[in-house]
Amino acid sequence: MNWFEQNRSELVASLQRLLDNSFSSFMSIAVVAITLSLPTIMQVVVGNAERLGQSWEGRPQLSVFLAPGTTESRGLELVLELQGKLEIAQVEFISADQAMQEFKMLSGLGSAVELLPNNPLPPSLLVLPDSEFVSAEATALLRTQLQEIPEAEDVQLDLEWIQRFNSMLNIVRRGAQIVSLLLALTVVLTVSNMIRLAISNRKEEIEIIKLIGGSDAFVRRPFLYQGFLTGLAGALLAALITYAVLLWMSGPIEQLTDLYGANFETRGLSIHSLGWLILAGAGLGLFASVLSVSQHLKNIEPR
Amino acid sequence: MIRFVNVGKRYPGGQDALRKVDFELSQSDMALLIGVSGAGKSTLLKLISVIERPTYGQIIIDGRNLRTVKRRDIAPIRRQIGIIFQDHKLLHDRTVFDNVALSLVVAGISYRESAKRVRAALDKVGLLKKENMMPIALSGGEQQRVGIARAVVNRPAILLADEPTGNLDAALSDEIMDLFLEFNKVGTAVLIATHDLRQIERLQKPVLQLDHGKLIRNDLDGRLTAHPNHELV
Incomplete structure (x- = not known):
């Protein structure tokens, strides 16, 4: 054997x-x-x-927080303006009221929030870059461009939590x-x-x-x-x-x-x-x- | 075949089990190793099967000195030696066939060749019909014959038996000793440690007699170092 x-x-x-x-x-x-x-x-x-x-990571979002008092019509104008840009795939306007509704729903603090004398949340724009422009450089450039909007108080790139x-x-x-x-x-x-x-x-x-x-x-x-x-x-x-x-x-x-x-x-x-x-x-x-x-x-x- | 040159064995504690033992067993020899309990018979067999090593002297088998042989070379030496034990040393969870085949399995013999040789060995010891039985179902004599079949199935050059008829009646003892005679006739050197005076007289084979570890009778080289003394058996 x-x-x-x-x-x-x-x-x-x-x-x-x-x-x-x-x-x-x-x-x-x-x-x-x-x-x-x-x-x-x-x-x-x-x-x-x-x-x-x-x-x-593949689809970063940018949140553009607008100055309080920015009207909905101005917000929608900005949406139309931004949607024409090549590097932006989608823009959504979120009014202060909508933001408050979402906050109430997600936080579970609805009744406490109602005690506030006025809505502290600002209106905002939710910007989704085009898939061709999702690199770190491209999103940083887009962020700079968005900061130039007169009503923009802050622009956050939603990558921190990732x-x-x-x-x-x-x-x-x-x-x-x-x-x-x-x-x-x-x-x-x-x-x-x-x-x-x-x-x-x-x-x-x-x-x-x-x-x-x-x-x-x-x-x-x-x-x-x-x-x-x-x-x-x-x-x-x-x-x-x-x-x-x-x-x-x-x-x-x-x-x-x-x-x-x-x-x-x-x-x-x-x-x-x-x-x-x-x-x-x-x-x-x-x-x-x-x-x-x-x-x-x-x-x-x-x- | 086996040559002992001035061999001594001292166990830890200082007890001399063998002292200056010299003898030579050739291929055609069959010898009986006798002596009282404690004379050194089992130690001598253990030295040949490399279970123990000598304290001094040389044991030569086929040119190899067992005192200095390396651990990895022990198995091939043991495969040249068939050993038969008084307590049979069978595996009780395996059949008679498997017990006998074990010697061939360790030697790497193919299954087909093994089966042929195992059946031939079992036929020789008269147990062919019991090949599928478990050892526990066999009598003491039959178990001893299984042990003999296992020892001879690999056609060893040397056959060692330690009190092979110790627990058997006279008729069975004769039968088993006659088997050893047959193996010796076909060229296997046989060394049997025994107390059985009747067999010593019946077989008329050379005797090696040990007393307190000393070889006092060696018929193999024609020298009689002492008179045969049956009181020492």
């Missing part, structure tokens, strides 16, 4: 052993799967949040990386302990195999496959858990993003990410078994 045949035969035997001990194998695989699914879900969530941020969002996303991304590392360590410890128990349970068999001429590689092989298969099965189950969680969460997430005016669709694991997850699961399982085998197998010698 050549090396390839021996490995194929051991792979089949290890798979059979996992199936023979289906309950305990499943418990170990489930622990690995849950441990792997947590960072995977975090990564998918971060990935979706990044996409959401990018979709917002910048805040991205900063928070960076923190979450770092957090996800730390959690991923810690949970990878947990997978290694779990599989390593499982292999230690398997070695301990098969001590007598290992002694006999060594006595009849089984090499260290031969004795090691089933445990390496056991670790590899547990990691692999754990990764596949983690992928299923991730898909299920995202399926469950996608509705509420899309509902939330709709409220912010983004036509956003959540994405699950890409083929690329799935590949990495499987590679990570199988790799961690194999690594853990190598650690455990090198630690515990050398202590078992025929007596």
Whole structure:
């Protein structure tokens, strides 16, 4: 039997052993799967949040706050004037009353606001640049042009909150990386302990195999496959858990993003990410078994 | 085949299990290793199967010194040696067939070739019909024969047996010793540690007699270092 045949035969035997001990194998695989699914879900969530941020970044808005007392007719004149510009896709005039209505609705402070003697909110223009003019330079230039409107008191480029969002996303991304590392360590410890128990349970068999001429590689092989298969099965189950969680969460997430005016669709694991997850699961399982085998197998010698 | 040159073994604690042992067992030899409990018989077999290493001296098998052999070279040496234990050392969660096949699996023999050889070995020990049974369902004598089949299936150059008839009745003991004679006839060197006086007299094979770790009788080189002493068996 050549090396390839021996490995194929051991792979089949290890798979059979996992199936023979289906309950305990499943418990170990489930622990690995849950441990792997947590960072995977975090990564998918971060990935979706990044996409959401990018979709917002792609269409900056400029708010032109006009002097109090600017009439609606003047506001509409400005709309017509600005809509003729090449770099502007859309302009909307929001009167002071409309602004107040929106504020009451969104803030939930309706009754408190009614106590105010007069409306403190200014009328404004909401300017959406043309998709050809969304670069930082183009929006800065447009902002300067809008500041030249005589009634304009302030022009705000609505990117600050996206910048805040991205900063928070960076923190979450770092957090996800730390959690991923810690949970990878947990997978290694779990599989390593499982292999230690398997070695301990098969001590007598290992002694006999060594006595009849089984090499260290031969004795090691089933445990390496056991670790590899547990990691692999754990990764596949983690992928299923991730898909299920995202399926469950996608509705509420899309509902939330709709409220912010983004036509956003959540994405699950890409083929690329799935590949990495499987590679990570199988790799961690194999690594853990190598650690455990090198630690515990050398202590078992025929007596 | 096996050469002991001034071999000694001292276990931690200072007890000498073997002292200055010299003998040579050639390919065609079959010898009986005798001595009372604690004389050093098991230690000698453990040294040949590289379970223990000698404290001093040299044990040469096919030109390799077992005292200095590297860890990675132990498995190939053990594959040249078939070992039979008094307690059989069978795997009780595997069938008779699988137990015997294990020797061939570790040697990397193909499944087809293994199946042929396992059945031939089981036929030789009279257990072909029981190949699918679990060892627990077999009698002590049958389990011993499974152990013998496992030891010989890989056609080892050396066969070691530690009290192979220890728990068996006279008829079964004869049967098993006759199997060893057959293996020796086809060119396997056989060394059997035994207490069984009846077999020693029946087989009429060279004797190596140990007493407190010293080889006091060596029929293999024709030298008699002491008179045969049955009280020491």
